[in-house]
Amino acid sequence: xxxxxxxxxxxxxxxxxxxxxxxxxxxxxxxxxxxxxxxxxxxxxxxxxxxxxxxxxxxxxxxxxxxxxxxxxxxxxxxxxxxxxxxxxxxxxxxxxxxxxxxxxxxxxxxxxxxxxxxxxxxxxxxxxxxxxxxxxxxxxxxxxxxxxxxxxxxxxxxxxxxxxxxxxxxxxxxxxxxxxxxxxxxxxxxxxxxxxxxxxxxxxxxxxxxxxxxxxxxxxxxxxxxxxxxxxxxxxxxxxxxxxxxxxxxxxxxxxxxxxxxxxxxxxxxxxxxxxxxxxxxxxxxxxxxxxxxxxxxxxxxxxxxxxxxxxxxxxxxxxxxxxxxxxxxxxxxxxxxxxxxxxxxxxxxxxxxxxxxxxxxxxxxxxxxxxxxxxxxxxxxxxxxxxxxxxxxxxxxxxx
Amino acid sequence: xxxxxxxxxxxxxxxxxxxxxxxxxxxxxxxxxxxxxxxxxxxxxxxxxxxxxxxxxxxxxxxxxxxxxxxxxxxxxxxxxxxxxxxxxxxxxxxxxxxxxxxxxxxxxxxxxxxxxxxxxxxxxxxxxxxxxxxxxxxxxxxxxxxxxxxxxxxxxxxxxxxxxxxxxxxxxxxxxxxxxxxxxxxxxxxxxxxxxxxxxxxxxxxxxxxxxxxxxxxxxxxxxxxxxxxxxxxxxxxxxxxxxxxxxxxxxxxxxxxxxxxxxxxxxxxxxxxxxxxxxxxxxxxxxxxxxxxxxxxxxxxxxxxxxxxxxxxxxxxxxxxxxxxxxxxxxxxxxxxxxxxxxxxxxxxxxxxxxxxxxxxxxxxxxxxxxxxxxxxxxxxxxxxxxxxxxxxxxxxxxxxxxxxxxxxxxxxxxxxxxxxxxxxxxxxxxxxxxxx
Ligand code: SF4
Ligand code: SF4
Numbered sequence: 001x002x003x004x005x006x007x008x009x010x011x012x013x014x015x016x017x018x019x020x021x022x023x024x025x026x027x028x029x030x031x032x033x034x035x036x037x038x039x040x041x042x043x044x045x046x047x048x049x050x051x052x053x054x055x056x057x058x059x060x061x062x063x064x065x066x067x068x069x070x071x072x073x074x075x076x077x078x079x080x081x082x083x084x085x086x087x088x089x090x091x092x093x094x095x096x097x098x099x100x101x102x103x104x105x106x107x108x109x110x111x112x113x114x115x116x117x118x119x120x121x122x123x124x125x126x127x128x129x130x131x132x133x134x135x136x137x138x139x140x141x142x143x144x145x146x147x148x149x150x151x152x153x154x155x156x157x158x159x160x161x162x163x164x165x166x167x168x169x170x171x172x173x174x175x176x177x178x179x180x181x182x183x184x185x186x187x188x189x190x191x192x193x194x195x196x197x198x199x200x201x202x203x204x205x206x207x208x209x210x211x212x213x214x215x216x217x218x219x220x221x222x223x224x225x226x227x228x229x230x231x232x233x234x235x236x237x238x239x240x241x242x243x244x245x246x247x248x249x250x251x252x253x254x255x256x257x258x259x260x261x262x263x264x265x266x267x268x269x270x271x272x273x274x275x276x277x278x279x280x281x282x283x284x285x286x287x288x289x290x291x292x293x294x295x296x297x298x299x300x301x302x303x304x305x306x307x308x309x310x311x312x313x314x315x316x317x318x319x320x321x322x323x324x325x326x327x328x329x330x331x332x333x334x335x336x337x338x339x340x341x342x343x344x345x346x347x348x349x350x351x352x353x354x355x356x357x358x359x360x361x362x363x364x365x366x367x368x369x370x371x372x373x374x375x376x377x378x379x380x381x382x383x384x385x386x387x388x389x390x391x392x393x394x395x396x397x398x399x400x401x402x
Numbered sequence: 403x404x405x406x407x408x409x410x411x412x413x414x415x416x417x418x419x420x421x422x423x424x425x426x427x428x429x430x431x432x433x434x435x436x437x438x439x440x441x442x443x444x445x446x447x448x449x450x451x452x453x454x455x456x457x458x459x460x461x462x463x464x465x466x467x468x469x470x471x472x473x474x475x476x477x478x479x480x481x482x483x484x485x486x487x488x489x490x491x492x493x494x495x496x497x498x499x500x501x502x503x504x505x506x507x508x509x510x511x512x513x514x515x516x517x518x519x520x521x522x523x524x525x526x527x528x529x530x531x532x533x534x535x536x537x538x539x540x541x542x543x544x545x546x547x548x549x550x551x552x553x554x555x556x557x558x559x560x561x562x563x564x565x566x567x568x569x570x571x572x573x574x575x576x577x578x579x580x581x582x583x584x585x586x587x588x589x590x591x592x593x594x595x596x597x598x599x600x601x602x603x604x605x606x607x608x609x610x611x612x613x614x615x616x617x618x619x620x621x622x623x624x625x626x627x628x629x630x631x632x633x634x635x636x637x638x639x640x641x642x643x644x645x646x647x648x649x650x651x652x653x654x655x656x657x658x659x660x661x662x663x664x665x666x667x668x669x670x671x672x673x674x675x676x677x678x679x680x681x682x683x684x685x686x687x688x689x690x691x692x693x694x695x696x697x698x699x700x701x702x703x704x705x706x707x708x709x710x711x712x713x714x715x716x717x718x719x720x721x722x723x724x725x726x727x728x729x730x731x732x733x734x735x736x737x738x739x740x741x742x743x744x745x746x747x748x749x750x751x752x753x754x755x756x757x758x759x760x761x762x763x764x765x766x767x768x769x770x771x772x773x774x775x776x777x778x779x780x781x782x783x784x785x786x787x788x789x790x791x792x793x794x795x796x797x798x799x800x801x802x803x804x805x806x807x808x809x810x811x812x813x814x815x816x817x818x819x820x821x822x823x824x825x826x827x828x829x830x831x832x833x834x835x836x837x838x839x840x841x
Contacts, residue, residue, distance in 0.1 A: 085789050087807065089502070089779045094786065116564065118540050123786040125566060126754025130794060139566035139753070144536065144543065144559065145581055151561065154577040161573075318536075318543045320559060324551060344500075349782055352500035353507065353544035357551055359498060373502075 016237035019230060020211055023218035030076055030100065034221040036108045038066050046110040046171050051097070051121050052258045053314065054287040055113055055140060056303050058182035059159055061223060064172040068109060069220025069284060072096035075262045075377040085127065091347040092375045093259040094124045101132065111136035111166070117258060117316045118350050136169050138162060144318040146308050156304035176299050183294040183303065185224040192231035193285060197278070199235060201335050204250070204275035206243035210266045216282045246275075249338045249392040252331050253279035255355065257314055259345035261374045268381040269341065273392035277335040280314060287312050315350035325361020332367055338395050341388065342371035368395050415711035417680035424676070426661040430642055433657065435522065437470075437647050442524040444470055450593050453529040453549065456723045458537025458562050458745035460586070462606035462650035462732070467594040471647050472526060474545070478509040480521035482697030482811030490516060491812055504541045504780040505812040507548065514552060531593050533586070534559040538722070538750030539783035558589035562745045568756035570746050578742035604734035606650035611733070613644055614726045616658035621727050623665040624715040625768055628685040630668035632675040634714035635704040638695060645723030650732075677708035686711030687832055690764045692757075692791065693776040693784050694719045696808040696816050703808075703816075706825050716764040718757065721749035728760070754787045758794050765799045772832045774804040779815050802835055804828035 013021065026034045035047045046065045060067040073079070073096030081102050082095030100106050112132075114125030116139065125139045141158055143151030163174040172178070193216065200207040215234060219227040253269070257280040269276060290310040296302035311317055313327035332340065340362055344351035355371065362369050370391040372384055444451050452464055453472045464471050481487045490512025491505055497515065499508050513519070520526040534546040534557055550557050560581050563574045587598055620640055624633050631637070640661060648654040668674070674682035678701040689707075691714050696703050707714070724730070725747050733740040749757070765773055775792055777785045792803045806824050809815035 085787075087777055087779075087785060087789070090782065090786055116540075119782040120786045122540075122564060122566075123754055123782070126757075127787050127790050129566075129753070129755050130758070130790060139564060141563045141566075143577075144561040145577075145585070147585070150577065150580050150584065153580075154563070154573060157573040315544070316540065318559065318561075319547060320557060324547060347502045349503050349541055350544065352503050353541065353548070355500070356498045357547060360551065373500075 014237060014241060016234055016241055019234045019237065020214055023214045023230070026221050027214060027217035028076065030073060030105050032068065032106065032108050032221065034218075035066060035068050038222065039108060042066075044170070046166065046169070047108055048111045048113060048166070049106060049109040050113040051093075051115060051117065051124070053115070053117060053283045053316070054142070054307075054311075055115050055284070056159060056307070057224065057284075058179060058186045058292070058303060059163060059300070060166075061182040061185065062172075062179035063163055063166055063174055065110075065166060066223060069282075070097060070100070070106070070112070071217070071220070071260050072376055073100055074260065075264075075379065079377075089347055090120060091259055091345045092377060093345070094120055096376065097124065098127070098131070101128070109135075110169070111138070113138055113140050113162070115140045116142045118348075120349075121258070136165065138165060142307065146320070148305055148308055152301075152305050152308045155307060156301055159300055159304055174300070179299040179303065180294045182224070183292045183299060185228065187291045187294060189219065189224040189228040189231070189285070190288070190291065192228045192235070195235050196231060199238065201277045203243065203245070204248065204277060205246045206241065207238055208270050209253075209276035209279060210263060210270055213263065213266055213281055216285055219285055220282070247396075248273045248275040249395045250275050250277045250336060251339050251341045251392075252277065252328070252335060252337045253281065253341050253343055254328065254358065255315075255342045255344035255348070255351040256281050256374070257283040257316075257351070259348065259376050261343060262376065262378060265343075265374055265378060265381055265384060268385050269388050272385050272388035273396070274341065274388055276341075277337055278331050280312075283312060283314060287314075315354035323361070324357040328358050329361055329365050329367070332362075332365075338368070338399070339391065340367060340369040341391070342369060344371075344373055346373045346375050368399075414709035415682070415684045415686065417677060417683060417708065424661075424664050426657055426664055427639065429653075429657050429660060430639065433643060433648060433653050438520060438522040438524060441470060441472065441520070441527055444527045450530040451527045452531045452533045452590075452593070453546075454533040454535060455537070455542055456645050457539070457748040457750060458535045458560070459645075459649075459723065460533065460535055460560070460582075460741060460745075461647060462603060462610060463587070463590060463598070463741065464533075465606050465650050466598060466603040467590050467596060469590060469594055472529065473646055474510045474549075475506055476646060477513060477520055477526070478506040478811055479697045481509050481513055483700055484521065485698065486513070487698060487811035488813050504782075505810055506780060507541060507545045509811045510545070511548060511552075514549075529553055529555050531555060531589065532557040533590070535562065535745060536560060537562045537745050537748050538564070539781075541783070556589070558586055560586050560745070562751065564753070565746055565751055565756065566753040568752055568759070570743060574746060575739060575742045578745060579738045582738050582741060600737065603737050607732045607734040607737060607740060609652060609655050610650045611731045613649060613654045613658040614724070614731050616655075616662040617641075617644055618727050619662045620658070620665050621716065621720075623669060624713075626669050627688075627769075628672060628674045628682075629688065629713050629715050630665045630673060630675060632677070632682070632704075632714050633720060634691045634695065634717035635677070635700075635707070636675045637714070637717055637720040641720050641723060649724075674713065678704055679708065682708055682711070682713060684711045685713045687772060687829060688713060688715045688768065688770045690715060690761060690768060690770045690773040691717040691719070691776060692761055692773065692788065694722075694778050694781065694810055695776065696778070697811050698809075698813040699816050699818065702818060703821070706822055710825070710829050712829065715768040715770055718749050718761065721760075723748060725749050725752075725760075750783050754791065758791050758798075761791065761795055762798050765795065765801050770801060771836075772802045772804060772828070773799075774806065774828065777805065777807045779807065779809045780812070781810065802828070802831050804831075
């Protein structure tokens, strides 16, 4: 695994390590330095924060806004004021997000979007309006009806509303040509992510998920094109690096699509013998599972329809008729995974309500799985290390959980 | 709220012995019994059964197509009141459901796994259709995904957008109306085997309006001092018919007419509401309450208020299945639009700032001495943000706020002593404020 934080004196990191280092620094900068630099380089540009998991990023870029993913404070900040806004039985990400907002870390943002992911994010949107009445913020209602003429139409109207409201506050007016270009950039980034995903699947010893994770976290703080270029350069560099295969079990990691586990927890899983060959961490960047039609007559409609037609199966997306768990089983098959690790944030209703249905599908298909909960500021990994170690040993030895 | 104040020894208010039950109560009991009887024989009578939720329900539509509703939340709360929920929740957790999630869902799943015996002890019929009218809470989506796994029956869903800013935009209304027209009504017609008769639907919508008019009068009667109703503990009984299978029926119209006249008669007698132990005497505290009640210890919970002379003059939980006192009425001249507005307007479908505005309005209009939040562990839809609501309301009104925690149907989260202590301290805080104001 590539260590990106510490270096031996006199050691010159290769290009891949340098890029990782840069991405790690970006991810850990809770004052959003990269966003501040982007704003300085793009006078008049607005930075719009959003809660995971998905927002239509190309639309923001098309009107001159930088969409910025806000993943809470992770394990990097002490929660002092945020806790006084939430009962003990509510997950951690809203507290650290409030903390970041109240202590000024998010001051460079010109607005916030709260996509309809769960009741907590939804209500956090209302809290934001009360706590920061002078800043623009908006709830983004994503459709749960997936007929193009119903949910698709409603969603396109939501996108127009967001563009209009931001324009009234200084963003550029919506221009279809600018959106086409933004979609092309997003498609290029998506392709670059696919390349990395393939690499980590084929040679997980060369590219562990913890590294992909860091690289994608940086993407939440920069425009799509720049991020795509970064990923492309990294892919070339990492391929050239020497690497030695390990004998680990291959797992799909599910459930951490909103509040993120600490990076060290992901590494703990890897050190315990699990190669994470797919995951829903930072699902926002992978949510649309196909290229978006950049050449459509109406690119805004194409962007809206991409959500309807190509949106990923996840807990916050209603599954009306399809088999629950089918998408997960398909992932297991495509990635040739040996098993599944469920990692949900404590008190995460969508993930935890979904999990029994996914587990049942895995059981029916004979796919082994294990499950634990975490919080973004979890500091102890011993139990998880033992559990993941036992899981990987068991799967290696018997192909199932004993 | 501060809990440091010592527990005082103030005598409990006297309660007049319980009089005979109000006849509206008897009527409601009969209505519910008849409904469950119909459900018990639904299959042999060839009647189709639709499971659906309380907030944003489409009762008038179901009635127009002769479909029988079952409301899983009502079963869950009834299980809580009948002390069955702990077992059902344990059953669901044993089957792999997390202890972190909404207990209504687990209670329902546990009940299903234990034979699906409803509140009256008879077995509930399996659904022929799950009608997911999804209003104000994401858990509903998961709930019916889970039930669909168990029943393998069709589901039709109505996605109701959220009102973040307390405004129903034309786009929201159009989205709901189009879903009703293109998906929901055709699915219900298919199930019932008949075409929707618009005149029949309009008739039921007119009946809804009549009942809603009377219910609002009942709510507003609490402006009188002493209040003739308890708008929370008593209120949950008042909303029974209108939130469930009966809105839009003649029986509901008669029930609410009777309920209203009982309230008016109590006003004339200067009489308070019934409590578990009799008619409330002196009313020392007029409260507004936010959040659902606890069902597993419901009578005890109510007693903690009644014995202190605390009457709830308005509550938000009783607006979950329809918010009528801000003006909404079903309007038969626009059947689909009015159903859309109803669904969009349920209390938990409103953004937090709008909820705070409503509570502030209740505190002022009902001249409340305090407001209390009962924060339930189960329900993020209600609970996330309540601590900020508390601060905002205290700032805006100067009226003391109280905060207690419990759960809907999981008795593990109802600590009687703890809640009682907190309430005692809270009432003391109101007393202290009164002294300050009058000094
Ligand atoms: S972690 Fe889960 S419950 Fe918490 S905000 Fe995210 S999706 Fe909602
Ligand atoms: S989360 Fe709340 S509103 Fe949703 S189903 Fe549970 S109790 Fe009902």
